[in-house]
Structure formats: C-alpha cells, structure tokens
Amino acid sequence: MKISAQEEFGLRCLLQLARADATGELLTLAQIAGREGISVANAGKLMWILNKAGLVQSQRGIKGGYHLARPASEIHLNQVIRVLDGERVDSHCKSYAGVLDACVHTGDCGIRPVIVELHQIVDNALSEITLSQLLDTEANVDATLHQIQITKQRTEQRA
Amino acid sequence: MKISAQEEFGLRCLLQLARADATGELLTLAQIAGREGISVANAGKLMWILNKAGLVQSQRGIKGGYHLARPASEIHLNQVIRVLDGERVDSHCKSYAGVLDACVHTGDCGIRPVIVELHQIVDNALSEITLSQLLDTEANVDATLHQIQITKQRTEQRA
DNA sequence: TTTAAAGTTGACTTTAAAGTAAGGTTTCGC
DNA sequence: GCGAAACCTTACTTTAAAGTCAACTTTAAA
Known part of the structure; x- marks a missing residue:
C-alpha cells in the first residue's frame, strides 16, 4: 500500500x-x-x-x-x-471461484468487496487534496525548515 | 498506491x-x-x-x-x-540533496513531507478498521449476494 | 524414545515494474 | 524551406518484488 x-x-x-x-x-x-x-x-x-x-x-x-x-x-x-x-486492480485473487461456496461469479469472491472498500477509503482521502494545497503545505514546511536553520545558527553562535 | x-x-x-x-x-x-x-x-x-x-x-x-x-x-x-x-519507504527520492536549495538534509527534500502526509492519511483511515469489522462487512456482502441469488431464482421460476 | 506432523529458514526461479535508448514527428525561428 | 528544438512512440534492458522449492528444526503423541 x-x-x-x-x-x-x-x-x-x-x-x-x-x-x-x-x-x-x-x-x-x-x-x-x-x-x-x-x-x-x-x-x-x-x-x-x-x-x-x-x-x-x-x-x-x-x-x-x-x-x-x-x-x-x-x-x-x-x-x-x-x-x-x-489500470486499477481491485484484487490479486484469480480464478478463486469454486474454492468457497461464497464465490458466485467467475473470478470473484466474498473477500474482494473488502479490498474494494479499502481502495475507496484511500480514494476518498486523496480526493480531498488538490495540487495547490500541496504547494501550500510545501511552503509551510520550507518556512519551518528555514526557521530551524536560523535557530541552529543562533545556537552555534552562542556556543 | x-x-x-x-x-x-x-x-x-x-x-x-x-x-x-x-x-x-x-x-x-x-x-x-x-x-x-x-x-x-x-x-x-x-x-x-x-x-x-x-x-x-x-x-x-x-x-x-x-x-x-x-x-x-x-x-x-x-x-x-x-x-x-x-520496511515502510516514505519516498523513492534518493540522493536528491544539492539539486534544489530547499534540500537541507542528506537524502531529504522539500517534497518528502508531502509524501509522508499521504501515508499518514492512509494510515489513519486504516487504523479505524479492525478485523472483526471486516468480518461483519463480509457477512453483509454474503447476505446481499445470497439475496440476489434468491431473487434471481424467483425471477427464473416466474419465467 | 521414536516418529510423524508442523513450523522455520535460506536459496533459487519466475515475473512484473521501472528505467533506458533510439528513431520518428511536429513546430517555430531564421 | 531548412534546420534545430522539443515532444511522441515503441522496443529493449535492467532491477526489485513475488513466489517456489527443499532441507532443517521443533514439538507432541503413541
């Protein structure tokens, strides 16, 4: 994942x-x-x-x-x-039909919906974020790192 | 992903x-x-x-x-x-230091926090789900599939 | 205490992803 | 138009993950 x-x-x-x-x-x-x-x-x-x-x-x-x-x-x-x-692959399970009674369709099985649900959770989380939001986050991180650098320099100057 | x-x-x-x-x-x-x-x-x-x-x-x-x-x-x-x-790999970016001024640590770069944030979002979503919840979901799906089977049989019987 | 069932470990083979390379096609500037 | 710059496309090579195989170790029951 x-x-x-x-x-x-x-x-x-x-x-x-x-x-x-x-x-x-x-x-x-x-x-x-x-x-x-x-x-x-x-x-x-x-x-x-x-x-x-x-x-x-x-x-x-x-x-x-x-x-x-x-x-x-x-x-x-x-x-x-x-x-x-x-191509998004929902499941790695191939030709599972027949092994369990829960399998009603060829190449499908009862556990697959669980995998699909996982992918939907991830997809929903990612759909909330845009490229411009990432740029903002990046800017904040850069500012933080810059602040750390300044703090570090001041500490070194004192020493 | x-x-x-x-x-x-x-x-x-x-x-x-x-x-x-x-x-x-x-x-x-x-x-x-x-x-x-x-x-x-x-x-x-x-x-x-x-x-x-x-x-x-x-x-x-x-x-x-x-x-x-x-x-x-x-x-x-x-x-x-x-x-x-x-081992969880946060980023595929290796030896990126020096290419951009934003890189302040060896093997680190300004975009990496964005990747880390993505992984945290996924991790948070997954932490909300337990194995027993998946069993419940599976049971519901099985019941739904079973219901479809019954409906299908009744439809076939009418025909 | 013997024996067979069951887990453990490392080496080997296979396979799919990632990256590379080379030639082709389009467009703009002169 | 002519050529250089830049994108487009296909095929090949490399590399890392996944899966398999076989020998070993441990355990518990007869």
Whole structure:
C-alpha cells in the first residue's frame, strides 16, 4: 500500500508545473527532469501518461514545453494517482471461484468487496487534496525548515 | 498506491484465523493455503511474517497450527499493512540533496513531507478498521449476494 | 524414545515494474 | 524551406518484488 516510484515522480512533475503555472511559463522535459533528478527519457514517459490522461497539455516545436491543463486548485490527487497507477486492480485473487461456496461469479469472491472498500477509503482521502494545497503545505514546511536553520545558527553562535 | 499481493493474501489469512477464532480451533498451513488458493510454502512465509510481528501465535508439533495473538476486534488494519509491507519507504527520492536549495538534509527534500502526509492519511483511515469489522462487512456482502441469488431464482421460476 | 506432523529458514526461479535508448514527428525561428 | 528544438512512440534492458522449492528444526503423541 505504498506509493510507487511512477506515482511519486509523476506527482513531483505535476508540482513543478503547478509552480510554473503562476507565471504562465512552459517547462521543457529537460527542465523538469533536471529539477527532479531523473532522466529526460523517464520524465518524457511520465509526461506522456499525464498528457494522454488530460492532466497536462504540451506545446510541440521550439519554444515548446508542458503546462497544466487545468488550474492547480482543480486537480485532485485521486485523479493523479489513478492515472499514474495504470489500470486499477481491485484484487490479486484469480480464478478463486469454486474454492468457497461464497464465490458466485467467475473470478470473484466474498473477500474482494473488502479490498474494494479499502481502495475507496484511500480514494476518498486523496480526493480531498488538490495540487495547490500541496504547494501550500510545501511552503509551510520550507518556512519551518528555514526557521530551524536560523535557530541552529543562533545556537552555534552562542556556543 | 495499490495493495500488494503480499498484503492482500496476508490479510486474507488473518481473516481465516479470525473466523476460526470464534470456535477456538487452530488452523494448519495446509488448511489456510487450501482455502485461499495459494501454495503451502507461500502461506508459511506469510504466517512467519505475521508471527514474527506478534499478530498470530503458532503451536508446533502434531495437533499444531495458528491462531490470532489478540481478539479480532483489537487488530487494526494499519498494523497488518505495515507488517506485510516490509520496511515502510516514505519516498523513492534518493540522493536528491544539492539539486534544489530547499534540500537541507542528506537524502531529504522539500517534497518528502508531502509524501509522508499521504501515508499518514492512509494510515489513519486504516487504523479505524479492525478485523472483526471486516468480518461483519463480509457477512453483509454474503447476505446481499445470497439475496440476489434468491431473487434471481424467483425471477427464473416466474419465467 | 521414536516418529510423524508442523513450523522455520535460506536459496533459487519466475515475473512484473521501472528505467533506458533510439528513431520518428511536429513546430517555430531564421 | 531548412534546420534545430522539443515532444511522441515503441522496443529493449535492467532491477526489485513475488513466489517456489527443499532441507532443517521443533514439538507432541503413541
């Protein structure tokens, strides 16, 4: 139940675009990849997925790049995660029918609704968060870290 | 952000034990594996993990088997998932320090708190659910499916 | 005390995800 | 138009997780 590498870096790239969105500038693959510490090829793959899903828009040719398809405040995390996850698999249980009487449909079983419910809980939690909210959180964390740095420096000065 | 095979089948095995807990009987690896449609070796691996984590207890020797270490109502899903997940990785971002000024600690970066927050949201949601609650949900689903079967039969009888 | 049932452990094989690479296509500036 | 910049697409390689196998250890009953 942990976040996958594709989900994490895809989300990071979207946050890059969300920051750039304020100034209206486009970001190229090289810029995105460089800032995230991943290869241009990998960034291209992620952006292709996000583009196909309609979360970002691309401008081809020289002076091209990527930008968000919608305002950051209208992009919810459950949409992002669902897109980057590929096809959502509700259960790993295959051909379970017949083992228990509770199984009434081929490839289905009584426990599967439980798994589905878990995914819905996660989905609901993620649907409450937007990209712009993440940017706010990030800003607060940065301020906190900066404060820690200052406190640390003062402590060292006293010593 | 999907459930892994190990998490799903580990949870399934725990539910088996939770059902057996009512009658006080022990379940052998062969029984658990057979009911879940997985190999005995795989079931043994899962139960070893759960045993090491203190969620189940084993009785060795002839007439042996497994049972829950605590009542099903006291086992929360976040504990189960955390155990079956192995070491929780908060972020896939390695050696990110230096790429952005926001990185103040080795191997840490400004976006990581966002990932941590996501995991906490999931963890909180899972901590609200116990094994016994899942059994209740399952019973309701079974009843619903049974009702559908009856309705279907009546419809067929009319035709 | 012997024996068989049952759990334990580590090595091996398989499989799916992640990342990489290369060529193709589109667009803008000159 | 011509070329360079930038995105698009498919195929390949690498790597980590999952599952399997086989030998070992422990336990309890006869």
